[in-house]
Amino acid sequence: MPFQTVQQEKLSQGVLRQIEELILRGILRPGERLPSERELSEKMGVSRPSLREALSELQDKGLLVSKVGSGVFVADVLGSAFSPALVSLFATHDSAVFDYISFRRDMEGLAAERAARLASDTDLKVIDAIFKKMEVAQQKRNPAEEAALDADFHLAIIEASHNIVMLHMMRSMYELLREGVFYNRSVMFKQRMTRDHLLDQHRAINDALQARDPAAAKAAVASHLDYVRGALVDQLKANENEDFAKRRYEHEAGR
Incomplete structure (x- = not known):
């Protein structure tokens, strides 16, 4: 049978996919600063731990960068297009x-x-x-x-x-x-x-x-x-x- 067990998606994965889509569609641009953790968790309706988990994974993927004292920014993903x-x-x-x-x-x-x-x-x-x-x-x-x-x-x-x-x-x-x-x-x-x-x-x-x-x-x-x-x-x-x-x-x- 072609059916598989339905698994509920983790909230952090929902956050991750939404931010990825915004970057992919060009709505979030390279160098743009994301809202604060408090504001972002409220806007997306998720807990801060779920948000942090998603942001951490996006940083590991190279899509976001964290700057101490400044916040989280969309990575300069265009910079690698030309040497x-x-x-x-x-x-x-x-x-x-x-x-x-x-x-x-x-x-x-x-x-x-x-x-x-x-x-x-x-x-x-x-x-x-x-x-x-x-x-x-x-x-x-x-x-x-x-x-x-x-x-x-x-x-x-x-x-x-x-x-x-x-x-x-x-x-x-x-x-x-x-x-x-x-x-x-x-x-x-x-x-x-x-x-x-x-x-x-x-x-x-x-x-x-x-x-x-x-x-x-x-x-x-x-x-x-x-x-x-x-x-x-x-x-x-x-x-x-x-x-x-x-x-x-x-x-x-x-x-």
Whole structure:
């Protein structure tokens, strides 16, 4: 017979599975501090010994870390995605920049297409709320804030696609982008015309998602990242031209 004895699950295992699911779904993020033991046990309706048992097991699994005097935090599980040597290699070769953009174009196009079909109404509200913050930030002309919101906007789309493998992979990629490994995004937001174009492109992506139009959402993402690629090519060329101009000036001044 295919039947087995039914065994009641320990409370600590219920706690463990819930926290694992929150990490897996990207709701609890790397570096995020968990509530205090008292608050967490009350929220989850379990005793402190059961909670401690679950937290201890999650630490043994490498999903949580305890810091003396600070609390329990979600481990930096993204940090191991790329070795320091590979990150250094990315940072010193322009070809990696354009491969990165190409990769984003493919992955985010797919994510936008999925989000238009599978996102909940709340997912779409989150994306729209971030876009409205982008509109406000543009008026303040704060390149750093605009760049940060740009990353939040794209990650919200990936979250709304509800593919957990893609979510963690792309979060890892965005951490490298935030650290300036591939290129300095803030530079792009310092130019008025570029900033206007970028906002219009994000508006097109948001409009397509809110309309739940998968093809339009995918096309809007592709158009946006094609523009980013072209802007970076122009930036690299301008930097090269400026280098030669300085050498020419030094040569003329020394004659």
